[in-house]
Amino acid sequence: MEIQSENSKEILYPHVSVDCVLLGIDGEQLCVLLTERKDAGTGKTEYKLPGSLIYETEDLDEAACRILNETTGLKRVLLKQFRSFGSPQRTANKEDVLWLENASKLKIGRIVTVAYLALCKVRKIKISEKYGAAQWTPIASLPRLPFDHQEIIAEAVKEIRIWLDREPAIVFDFLPPLFTAFQLRRTYEIIYNKSMDVRNFHKKMNSLGYVVPTEETEQGMPHRSARYYRFDKKEYNKIRAKLNTI
Amino acid sequence: MEIQSENSKEILYPHVSVDCVLLGIDGEQLCVLLTERKDAGTGKTEYKLPGSLIYETEDLDEAACRILNETTGLKRVLLKQFRSFGSPQRTANKEDVLWLENASKLKIGRIVTVAYLALCKVRKIKISEKYGAAQWTPIASLPRLPFDHQEIIAEAVKEIRIWLDREPAIVFDFLPPLFTAFQLRRTYEIIYNKSMDVRNFHKKMNSLGYVVPTEETEQGMPHRSARYYRFDKKEYNKIRAKLNTI
Numbered sequence: 212m213e214i215q216s217e218n219s220k221e222i223l224y225p226h227v228s229v230d231c232v233l234l235g236i237d238g239e240q241l242c243v244l245l246t247e248r249k250d251a252g253t254g255k256t257e258y259k260l261p262g263s264l265i266y267e268t269e270d271l272d273e274a275a276c277r278i279l280n281e282t283t284g285l286k287r288v289l290l291k292q293f294r295s296f297g298s299p300q301r302t303a304n305k306e307d308v309l310w311l312e313n314a315s316k317l318k319i320g321r322i323v324t325v326a327y328l329a330l331c332k333v334r335k336i337k338i339s340e341k342y343g344a345a346q347w348t349p350i351a352s353l354p355r356l357p358f359d360h361q362e363i364i365a366e367a368v369k370e371i372r373i374w375l376d377r378e379p380a381i382v383f384d385f386l387p388p389l390f391t392a393f394q395l396r397r398t399y400e401i402i403y404n405k406s407m408d409v410r411n412f413h414k415k416m417n418s419l420g421y422v423v424p425t426e427e428t429e430q431g432m433p434h435r436s437a438r439y440y441r442f443d444k445k446e447y448n449k450i451r452a453k454l455n456t457i
Numbered sequence: 458m459e460i461q462s463e464n465s466k467e468i469l470y471p472h473v474s475v476d477c478v479l480l481g482i483d484g485e486q487l488c489v490l491l492t493e494r495k496d497a498g499t500g501k502t503e504y505k506l507p508g509s510l511i512y513e514t515e516d517l518d519e520a521a522c523r524i525l526n527e528t529t530g531l532k533r534v535l536l537k538q539f540r541s542f543g544s545p546q547r548t549a550n551k552e553d554v555l556w557l558e559n560a561s562k563l564k565i566g567r568i569v570t571v572a573y574l575a576l577c578k579v580r581k582i583k584i585s586e587k588y589g590a591a592q593w594t595p596i597a598s599l600p601r602l603p604f605d606h607q608e609i610i611a612e613a614v615k616e617i618r619i620w621l622d623r624e625p626a627i628v629f630d631f632l633p634p635l636f637t638a639f640q641l642r643r644t645y646e647i648i649y650n651k652s653m654d655v656r657n658f659h660k661k662m663n664s665l666g667y668v669v670p671t672e673e674t675e676q677g678m679p680h681r682s683a684r685y686y687r688f689d690k691k692e693y694n695k696i697r698a699k700l701n702t703i
Contacts, residue, residue: 222561223513227543227569264468267567271543295541295571297473297517305674315468321513323473323569325541377623419699453665453696 213279225297225321229275230360231261231290232326232367235333236385240349242333243364246282248357250310258348260360262315262324266317281339283345290327290376293370296359297323307357322358328367330384365443372403380447389427389439392416416440421447465685471543476508476606477519478613480525481579482631486595487647489577489610492528493590494603498555504594507571507604521573525592528593536573539616542605543569553603568604574613576630597650614685625695635685637675638662654664662686667693670680 231245245258261282265274275290301320302308311319336347348354350364375381385398396412416422423443429434458581479490507528511520521536541613548554548567557565592602596610621627631644642658664667669689674682 221512222563223473223511223515224470225473227471227473256593265543266467267469268545269469269544269568271541292540294513294538295517297511297571299516317468323517323571389481450699
C-alpha cells in the first residue's frame with residue numbers, strides 16, 4: 212500500500228464481519244435464511260442474516276464457517292465468498308449500531324462485511340431446535356433488516372442469476388432427478404421473478420437438447436398426468452465444450 | 458451480527474485496504490501492473506500491487522478508483538471487485554509491516570484487503586511519467602512482493618480463466634478486430650499458460666461457428682501470408698442463447 216495522506220485520522224479503522232446468504236426455493240418462493248436478534252434495550256425481536264464479527268486469529272473463509280455454524284448449527288454448507296460491502300452508510304441507522312454495541316460491548320464505528328453465498332435445498336437443511344429462531348423467509352416479503360442486509364440479499368439474488376446464466380446446469384440442483392416441465396418452468400420463474408409463456412417455454416425447452424423426456428409420467432394426479440423429464444449431463448457438457456475456450 | 462464471545466479482545470479490529478490487479482498481454486506474456494515502493498529505512502526499492510488503505514469516508518469501489526488513480530494516474534479503468542483477503546498470515550513478514558508503519562505513521566496489526574481486477578490492452582494504457590515507476594511485469598517472473606500479493610495475483614489469474622470459460626468472447630478484447638489463427642492460439646496459450654496442438658486448435662476453431670475467416674490476409678510477411686479471422690458476435694450470441702436459461 213501507498214499512503215496518500217499523513218493525516219492518520221482519515222484512515223479507516225473498522226470492524227470486519229461476515230454475513231451468510233443462504234438461498235433456497237421453498238415450494239413456490241425464493242427464500243433466504245434469517246436468524247433472530249433480540250434487542251436488549253427495547254426487547255423487540257428482529258431478523259437478520261446469519262453473521263458476526265470475525266476473530267483476531269481467523270481467516271475469512273474459516274470465520275464464515277464458524278459463524279454459520281454458531282448461529283444456525285449448520286455444517287458442511289458450501290459457502291462461496293461473493294462480495295464485500297463497506298459503505299459508510301451501512302451504519303447510518305443508530306438503532307442498529309446501538310444493538311451491536313450492546314451485544315458486543317464494543318464501540319462500533321464502521322463495519323466492512325464480507326458476504327458469503329450458498330444455494331440450498333430447503334427441505335434438506337434441518338435447523339436444529341437449539342437454533343429454532345432461524346427461519347426460511349420469502350425474499351418477496353422480508354421484514355425490516357439491519358444495516359444493509361436488504362442490499363446484500365438483493366445482490367446475492369443477482370449473483371445467482373449470473374451463475375445460472377453462465378452455468379445453466381445449476382437449476383437442476385433445485386429439482387429432483389425426474390421433473391415435469393411445469394416444475395422446471397416454475398423454478399426459473401421463481402429465481403428470475405417473472406412469469407413465462409407456457410408455449411414458448413416448451414418450445415425452448417425441447418430445443419435445448421439436454422432436457423430429455425422420459426417414458427415416466429406423474430402418478431396419482433387428478434388432472435392429465437404430466438411427463439417426466441431428466442437432465443442429460445453428457446449432452447449438456449457437449450454443448451458446453453463448444454462454447455468453452457479452445 | 459451475533460456476538461459469540463464476551464471477550465472483546467478476541468474480536469478483530471483491522472485496517473482495510475484495496476489492491477488492484479490490472480492484467481494485460483504484452484507481446485508474448487501475461488503481465489500485471491506493479492508500482493514501486495521505497496523503503497525509508499533500508500532505501501531498497503521493491504514492487505507491489507497498486508493499493509492503499511481506505512479512508513473513513515469512502516465506499517470500497519470509490520476507494521479502488523481513487524487509489525488506482527493516485528498510484529498510477531489511470532482513470533476510467535473498469536475495476537471489478539473479485540475477492541477479499543484477510544488471513545492473519547498476510548502480515549507475517551515483519552519487514553512488510555515495518556514498511557507500512559513507516560509510510561502510514563500508523564500501528565499496523567492485521568489488514569483485510571479487498572482486491573479488484575481489470576483486463577487491459579497494455580499498449581493502450583499509458584502510465585504518465587509522474588508515475589514512471591509503475592510497470593507491466595510478466596507474471597512468470599515476478600519479483601518478491603509484499604504481504605500476499607503473489608497469492609492475490611495468482612487468484613486473479615484463476616479468476617480471468619473462469620471468466621473466459623464462462624464468457625469466451627472476452628478473449629477477443631485482447632485481440633485486434635482482424636486476427637490470425639496464430640494470434641488467437643497464442644492468446645489462449647498465454648492466458649492458460651499451456652501450449653496447444655496446432656492442428657487440433659484449427660479444427661476446434663473452425664467448428665466454433667463464431668470465429669469466421671475473412672478474405673483478407675497478412676501483408677508484408679516473409680513467410681506465406683496467413684488469413685485473417687474475425688469474431689462474429691451475432692453468431693456467438695445465438696449459441697450463447699441456446700445455453701442460456703430459458
